[in-house]
Amino acid sequence: VNYKRTLSSQKKKIRSLRPRIIIVQLGGNDLCIPNTRPEVFACELTGWMQTLMVQHVHIKHVFICELFVRQITRGVNVQTYEKRRTIVNKMLKAFLDTEENMTFWRHLRLMNSPLDVSDKDGVHLTTLGTKKFYRSLRLALLHAVR
Template sequence: MEGLKVHILGSSFVRRLMFFTGCSSLLRTEHMNVTFDGRSGAVIPDFFDSELNISYIPDVVFIKLGENDIERFSRTEILANILRLVITLKEKGVRHVFVCQLLPRKSTRTMTPKQFYYGKRFINRRLSRLFHGQKGVTFQKIRKFRNIYMHRDDVHLSNLGNRWLLKNIISLVKRHIQ
């Protein structure tokens, strides 16, 4: 684990995680070199060009994307975009790619929360099947999500939620990477 390079990429979830006050103290004890690429409002295609040209190859990439895509792309396009990003990262030499489940959202711009829920559920189920048994790729359902992890905006994670997500990421990396 010493010196393991972990890259976490995603939308505003990751951007907020970067600035979470407990982040550095949690990571310091794990001896991981963690970098973040969090972009507010990001959708999966936003990462195609930049991830094709990453200047260093991390050992592990954790993808936390997809929620913003549900309102903009078809389910098939979202699945294809995630697969394209995973394949690109693996071809670049990333040892293990984690694709995180899409998390709930109570507030949306162009659809009802129920429509968002069904889109999220469909994509999570398909991703789980798609990556099941794949070497070097894990679809990760993050357990024990609770409403108190949500920020009052009903879209992002609270500080408690950020701590929960970061601990889950650390635990996943430790469990899957020897």
């Protein structure tokens, strides 16, 4: 599964950089795999983050960001993707609300933007969307250092 490979590949960087704050923004490719179970995806992701914080005591806060909406998908139809995305986001929020040093981060100004922030491919962000995404991540960092 893509997210497991991505997260595992970052372990060396985390060990060497020793960040105090980690922000995780996963794409939705894993939710486009036909047999993906969103409940398992959300549980494995939060479990991985908990383990990471135990193994790396220098990490003081982890943000897991909401998964983005997609207008176009591969492997499953858009409705299935959206249903899975909603389940994952709700589960992540519910779980992380109980954790002291972990936060579920919503990109409110990005997701609720009246402007078109999705590129023509229906998956990636436009230049404007990328700027809004950057600002949202910056706001998360500011929230963490308060």
